[in-house]
Amino acid sequence: MADDGTGVWVYAVVGGGRYGDELPAGVAAERVRTIEAAGLTAVVGTVGLDDFGEAALRRNLEDLDWLETTARTHDAVVGAVARNADTVPLRLATVCADDEQVRALLAESRRDFEAALRQIAGRAEWGVRAIADTTAPPAPDVGTDAPGGAGARYLARRRAELSSRDDIERALAAEAESVHTTLLRLAAMGRRQSPTAPALAGTREWMPLNGTYLVDRDRAREFADAVASLDRDHERLRLELTGPWPPYSFTGIERDSGRESP
Amino acid sequence: MTMPPDENRERRVALVDLLDRVLAGGVVIAGDVTLAIADVDLVQVSLRTLVSSVRALPALDAVSAPSEQATDG
Numbered sequence: 001m002a003d004d005g006t007g008v009w010v011y012a013v014v015g016g017g018r019y020g021d022e023l024p025a026g027v028a029a030e031r032v033r034t035i036e037a038a039g040l041t042a043v044v045g046t047v048g049l050d051d052f053g054e055a056a057l058r059r060n061l062e063d064l065d066w067l068e069t070t071a072r073t074h075d076a077v078v079g080a081v082a083r084n085a086d087t088v089p090l091r092l093a094t095v096c097a098d099d100e101q102v103r104a105l106l107a108e109s110r111r112d113f114e115a116a117l118r119q120i121a122g123r124a125e126w127g128v129r130a131i132a133d134t135t136a137p138p139a140p141d142v143g144t145d146a147p148g149g150a151g152a153r154y155l156a157r158r159r160a161e162l163s164s165r166d167d168i169e170r171a172l173a174a175e176a177e178s179v180h181t182t183l184l185r186l187a188a189m190g191r192r193q194s195p196t197a198p199a200l201a202g203t204r205e206w207m208p209l210n211g212t213y214l215v216d217r218d219r220a221r222e223f224a225d226a227v228a229s230l231d232r233d234h235e236r237l238r239l240e241l242t243g244p245w246p247p248y249s250f251t252g253i254e255r256d257s258g259r260e261s262p
Numbered sequence: 263m264t265m266p267p268d269e270n271r272e273r274r275v276a277l278v279d280l281l282d283r284v285l286a287g288g289v290v291i292a293g294d295v296t297l298a299i300a301d302v303d304l305v306q307v308s309l310r311t312l313v314s315s316v317r318a319l320p321a322l323d324a325v326s327a328p329s330e331q332a333t334d335g
Binding site: 010013067068071072074075088089090091092094105109112113116125127193196212242245248249250251252 | 275276277278279280281282283284285286287288289290291
């Protein structure tokens with residue numbers, strides 16, 4: 001730990017080339033700078049441990065306003081670097097004690113960074129969400145002369161509603177799977193992530209696809225056109241494209257098993 | 263919230279998209295060179311933070327188990 005009450009926040013690692021002559025200010029409003037070692041360049045900023053030390057981070061991460069501001073600022077720096085160079089983002093809140101530790105980090109993880117750089121070279125990440133309309137069509141009319149009276153008629157109608165809702169969801173899930181398969185053909189890599197919970201998204205809509213894809217930069221237009229075309233073809237799905245993102249979701253082998261272990 | 267519902271929804275969705283990536287993605291450095299915060303499960307932290315910011319929680323169960331199916335290739 002540095003004695004001067006500061007740490008070094010690491011935004012991203014680049015292999016070389018041109019990167020951000022004019023980067024935005026960092027998470028502590030600090031000037032963003034670079035540290036080179038092992039043939040790699042880390043994009044970093046000096047931050048105060050009062051706000052970005054271990055205890056402070058644990059507290060601040062629970063504050064949504066702080067988290068949102070910090071995440072957006074981190075992303076702005078990483079995005080600015082990624083516009084000019086192949087960029088491997090680091091997980092939010094990677095803080096080293098000092099510059100020497102950053103150099104050690106680059107040296108120790110050189111192979112991982114190089115592998116990640118090869119994977120994302122010339123590519124960007126794009127997100128595609130499918131939002132579904134699961135409104136059931138009107139239940140079939142079982143008729144007022146059906147036997148059994150009002151209670152039985154109600155149950156019959158309810159059963160019909162539920163089964164038609166099941167059918168709709170199954171059909172929409174299949175459509176979403178087909179969208180994902182089509183997009184994978186245009187992407188270098190892709191994966192389905194767990195859908196954003198309706199509560200978090202502030203909506204009750206169903207999300208049968210929350211995909212993210214690593215796409216060659218020179219195929220970005222083709223990918224976006226494909227999303228637009230799939231959106232037109234699937235009447236009951238609304239496709240939403242986000243990006244380009246720095247390749248956050250495609251930075252290494254640790255993600256292949258779902259969750260990384262230390 | 264003072265924002266119109268649509269704008270609020272858009273902002274929230276955009277934030278969730280971002281947090282999904284900066285908290286669950288990116289290279290994780292484990293070891294002696296970083297502060298111990300790297301060991302904290304940031305996804306759980308952010309979900310707790312987000313959830314506590316949402317008044318109505320009809321789908322909390324879906325939130326509590328963030329899992330992913332990798333389909334690389």
